[in-house]
Amino acid sequence: MPLPPELAMIDWAFVGRMGASxxxxxLLYFIAWKMGLxxxxxxxxxxxxxxxxxxxxxxxxxxxxxLDKAGMSALLRDAESRHALIFRVGNRFVARLxxxxxxxxxxxALLTINxxxxxxxxxxxxxxxxxxxxxxxxxxxxxx
Amino acid sequence: xxxxxxxxxxxxxxxxxxxxxxxxxxxxxxxRRNAPDKYEPNDTLSSLLFGFGxxxxxxxxxGLVLALFNGAYAHRVATIPYIWWAWIACFVLDDLAYYWFxxxxxxxxxxxxxxxxxxxxxxxxxxxxxxxxxxxxxALSFIFRLPLMLIGFHPAMVLFVGGINLIYQFWIHTxxxxxxxxxxxxVMNTPSHHRVxxxxxxxxxxxxxxxxxxxxxxxxxxxxxxxxxxxxxxxxVKQLGGFNLLWSVFHExxxxxxxxxxxxxxxxxxxxFGPPGWTHDGSRDTSDSIKAxxxxxxxxxx
Numbered sequence: 001m002p003l004p005p006e007l008a009m010i011d012w013a014f015v016g017r018m019g020a021s022x023x024x025x026x027l028l029y030f031i032a033w034k035m036g037l038x039x040x041x042x043x044x045x046x047x048x049x050x051x052x053x054x055x056x057x058x059x060x061x062x063x064x065x066x067l068d069k070a071g072m073s074a075l076l077r078d079a080e081s082r083h084a085l086i087f088r089v090g091n092r093f094v095a096r097l098x099x100x101x102x103x104x105x106x107x108x109a110l111l112t113i114n115x116x117x118x119x120x121x122x123x124x125x126x127x128x129x130x131x132x133x134x135x136x137x138x139x140x141x142x143x144x
Numbered sequence: 145x146x147x148x149x150x151x152x153x154x155x156x157x158x159x160x161x162x163x164x165x166x167x168x169x170x171x172x173x174x175x176r177r178n179a180p181d182k183y184e185p186n187d188t189l190s191s192l193l194f195g196f197g198x199x200x201x202x203x204x205x206x207g208l209v210l211a212l213f214n215g216a217y218a219h220r221v222a223t224i225p226y227i228w229w230a231w232i233a234c235f236v237l238d239d240l241a242y243y244w245f246x247x248x249x250x251x252x253x254x255x256x257x258x259x260x261x262x263x264x265x266x267x268x269x270x271x272x273x274x275x276x277x278x279x280x281x282x283a284l285s286f287i288f289r290l291p292l293m294l295i296g297f298h299p300a301m302v303l304f305v306g307g308i309n310l311i312y313q314f315w316i317h318t319x320x321x322x323x324x325x326x327x328x329x330x331v332m333n334t335p336s337h338h339r340v341x342x343x344x345x346x347x348x349x350x351x352x353x354x355x356x357x358x359x360x361x362x363x364x365x366x367x368x369x370x371x372x373x374x375x376x377x378x379x380x381v382k383q384l385g386g387f388n389l390l391w392s393v394f395h396e397x398x399x400x401x402x403x404x405x406x407x408x409x410x411x412x413x414x415x416x417f418g419p420p421g422w423t424h425d426g427s428r429d430t431s432d433s434i435k436a437x438x439x440x441x442x443x444x445x446x
Contacts, residue, residue, distance in 0.1 A: 014203060017158070021199070024165050025192040028271070029185055031169065035176045037183040055377060058346065058434050087385075090184040092266035094383045119392070120385035 038091045042071030049074035053084045056095025060084050066134050069126040075111070075134050083141060085113055087123045098141060106135040113138070148226050150300045156307040164314055168270045174320055175269070182319060186387045188271045193389055194261055195274030205281040212286065213302065216293035224296040234297045235305040235356075238289065242309060242355035245288035247366065250350050250431075256420045257396035258283035264392055266379040268342050273317035278393050312356050313338075323370075333358045336370045343376040346438040349431040381421065381429065396420075 032038075043049050046065040053060045053076050062076035062084065073087040075098075083098040096115055103114035103122070111131045114122040127134055175182040224230050249259035258279040265272050277283070292302045316338040323329060323336045333354040341352040351368035354361050361367035370376065384392055403415040403423075411424035421430035 017161075018196070018200065021161070021196055025189065025196060028165065028168060028172075028192060029189040032172055032183050032185040032188050035172060035180075037172065037175055037180050037188075038185060039181045041181065055345075056383065058381075058429060059438055089384065089386055090187050090266075091181055092184070092379075092383075094385055096385070115385075117385050119388040119395075 041088070041091050041093075043067060043074050043086065043093070044071070046074075049076060049086055052086050052093050053095050056086070056093070057084055057097060060095070060097075066125070066127050066130050069109075069128060073123050073125050075113075075125060075127070077137060081137070081140065083138060085115070085123060098138065100141040102138070102141075104135055104138040106131055111135050111138075146223050148223060148298060150226055150298045153300050153304045156304065157310055160311045160314070164270070164274065167315065171270050171318060171320060179319075182267065182269055183271070184267060187265055187267050188269075190387050190389060190392060191265055191267075191271040191275035194278070194393070195276050197278045197389075197393065198276035198280070201278040201281070209281065209286050210299065210303075212290070213293050213299035216290045217296075217299050220294055220296040222296035224298070226298065226301070230297070231301065231305070234292065234301050235308065237292055237295075237297075238302060238305045239309060239354075239356045240360060241288045241292060242306075243353050243360035243364070245285055246353040246355065247364075248288070249283070249285070250353065251419050252417055253396075253400060253420050253422065254416050255283045255285065257400055258285065260380060260396045260420075261393060263342060263380050264384050266377075266383060268317060268319055268339060268376070268378045270314065270317055272342070272378075273314045279397065309355050317342075329358070331357060331359055337361075337367075339376045339378075340368050340370045342378050344379050344381060345374055345377055346434050347371075347374065348376060349381075349434060381431070381434070 043052065046067060049065050049067060050062045052074075053062055060076070060082070061078055063079050064077040066075045068074060073085065076084045076086070078084070085096050085098050086093055087096075088094075096117075098113060098115065101116065103112075103116065105112040105114075109126055109128050109131050111125045111127055111134055112122050113125070125131075125134075172183055224233075246259075249255040258277040261277040261279075262272075262275050265275055280286075289302055289306065293299055313333075316333060316335045318335050319339065321335040324332075324334050328334065329336065333352075333356055337352045337354065337358050340348045341354075343349070348368060351366050352358070352361050353366055358367065384395070400415060404412055407415050407424060414422055414424060419430045419432065421428045421433070426433075
């Protein structure tokens with residue numbers, strides 16, 4: 001039976017290739033996940049956080065550093081009172097300068113920083129008894 | 145102008161796809177044994193979906209690109225015959241065109257908004273090679289090939305060698321291979337040279353634009369060797385904060401739109417056609433300002 005004209009216009013070979021591609025993509029993702037690739041890296045210490053800030057923000061020299069208890073993120077301040085936030089994305093780390101427009105919420109030892117970026121959820125740092133000190137510092141960042 | 149008869153040529157990339165998948169699988173096995181952090185499942189998924197979307201976008205615009213290529217060929221200055229030396233000449237000149245396209249794609253924000261997709265992973269593995277743009281047509285990437293048709297190469301020949309060029313560039317996206325003997329590294333684009341191209345270390349930014357032959361970078365002053373004492377860090381100057389696919393694809397275009405909206409009238413063109421990071425008040429870094437501060441100034445990088 002011939003295909004209806006609207007279906008006959010479709011390049012079925014292309015659709016088939018795309019279907020096979022999507023299947024292959026799903027399979028490779030599953031295999032990577034099943035193999036346990038990626039790992040679970042953490043920020044080792046203050047020096048590691050400072051190096052990540054220096055690399056990620058091209059010369060940011062921290063004078064004060066606070067590590068998240070789990071090593072998933074860090075907050076740093078330089079001599080000009082700029083604040084840098086280091087956080088994990090996948091198994092790599094990303095650095096951002098914290099702008100004055102960022103939201104910061106303190107809940108005992110937990111400091112939540114919202115950079116208001118579309119692809120980035122708020123970053124929660126467990127800073128222990130340093131949390132209040134850093135929350136206070138964030139209140140004094142001028143608006144970008 | 146005499147016409148030549150060119151047989152229907154396949155898209156060589158279609159035939160290479162199973163090989164791509166197999167090699168990614170082999171590299172994953174290598175990573176599991178040697179360096180599990182070289183792959184991250186979400187990053188891999190993201191890169192592969194970039195490739196999928198790029199294929200769909202390419203199919204949607206293929207007719208327009210072909211029409212433009214045929215239009216240029218209709219105004220050619222000569223008719224290059226369909227013989228063996230024409231294939232070699234076409235391949236080499238297409239690679240030269242690729243060099244200039246690629247250099248422009250890093251130096252002009254309008255084109256970078258598209259090409260940034262290929263660089264936005266912090267990983268460098270074979271899946272990164274498939275991390276291709278969805279917006280190449282909007283970025284006008286095709287215009288760099290038009291001179292080949294104007295010279296007199298048949299569009300089918302240009303598209304075929306372009307496919308071969310793309311296939312060559314797949315396997316160099318790996319950290320599995322160190323360096324080749326010096327005579328190969330001198331002429332060909334290799335994993336080592338291309339790792340540098342994907343680097344965000346200040347000294348590596350905006351270097352090694354080659355597709356197949358690294359000689360273009362050596363000729364035009366954009367070559368930088370990979371240094372053992374400076375391991376490459378991959379990605380973009382402002383790394384992505386997540387794996388949201390649509391944001392990853394369009395974030396620089398959205399950035400352009402936001403900058404255009406806010407910019408003073410006299411500086412709007414700079415946000416479109418200036419280098420990535422350019423601002424009218426100098427408030428952001430460009431690759432040039434980073435290099436000037438951290439490489440030429442021998443600051444923190446040393």
